[in-house]
Amino acid sequence: MNKFKQCIYTFTLLLICLVASPMIYKKIWDTSAEKKKVSSDKPPVIDIYANDPANTATTAAPPDGASQPVTEGASQPENTEAPLQPTESAPTDSDPATTATTEAVSPAVQYVKADASYFDDALFIGDSRTVGLRDYGTLKNADYYCDVGTAAWNINIDALNEKLRSKNYGKVYLMLGINEIGNNFETTMRAYESLLEDVKAYVPDAVIYLSANLHVTSAAQTAAITNERIDYLNNRISGLADNERVFYIDINPVFNDQNGALRQDCTGDGIHVYGKYYSTWCDWLCANTVSR
DSSP: OHHHHHHHHHHHHHHHHHHHHHHHHHHHHHHHHHHHHHHHTSOOOOOOOOOOGGGTTTSOOOOSSOSSOOOTTOOOOOOSSOOOOTTSOOOOTTSHHHHHHHHTSOSOOOOBOOOGGGGGGEEEEESHHHHHHHHHSSOTTSEEEEOTTOOTTTSOHHHHHHHHHTSOOSEEEEEOOGGGTTSOHHHHHHHHHHHHHHHHHHOTTOEEEEEOOOOOOGGGOOSSOOHHHHHHHHHHHHTTOOSSSEEEEOOHHHHBOTTSSBOGGGBSSSSSBOGGGHHHHHHHHHHSBOOO
């Protein structure tokens, strides 16, 4: 009798396991899938201010501190559209979005050369590439609001507005986008346009320059971070220029190789130019100003 009861108990336990196991497994699977989804929504961070030990004299090193702090713990904006898959190409010039922004640009402007004093009332807003201009460039009388990892969606807008109010700026240079190049373009552009409107409101008499994002080397490209995507974002940004008060400038031809990528001899990490090249960058900025 004892053995019979033992068999009954064993059979009952096995039956419970067979019934419960699929439900437990499904719960684990759903939880894992949800975690993966949440993780995939986080923006990639590629703005690495790397220092090449072999070129310590010419490589831009990480700054000790930013001009103004970026908001810590800022939340990622909601993506209403899925980002491009790695196997897809960035939209081309034939796409409606690209065509619309291109058609909105006013007639071309004649850029002129100025000396360094032109930038005495200038403010540069940007990420680590702008940090490089501040630390290694020759435009020392300009002001800089920049930090490593800054993007249009996470910039501390209150601190920036305070900076804009602190001086009667005649020129503002804005260079952002590389840190969100792997994200949804529409989300990025909404944040960028909102930032631009803030700048316009706080410095109504200033000339605003929208700087193209610098390319990366061919070797530094990934599935989501490509020069094709950088070109598409730059094209969208150029569409915000009216060539009356807001102008678009593009440094890329200075540092491009024959394939349209950042030249390997100019960089140690594939993303930032060596410190010695920021003087070249500043000379180019002086040669590409507008006269109002």
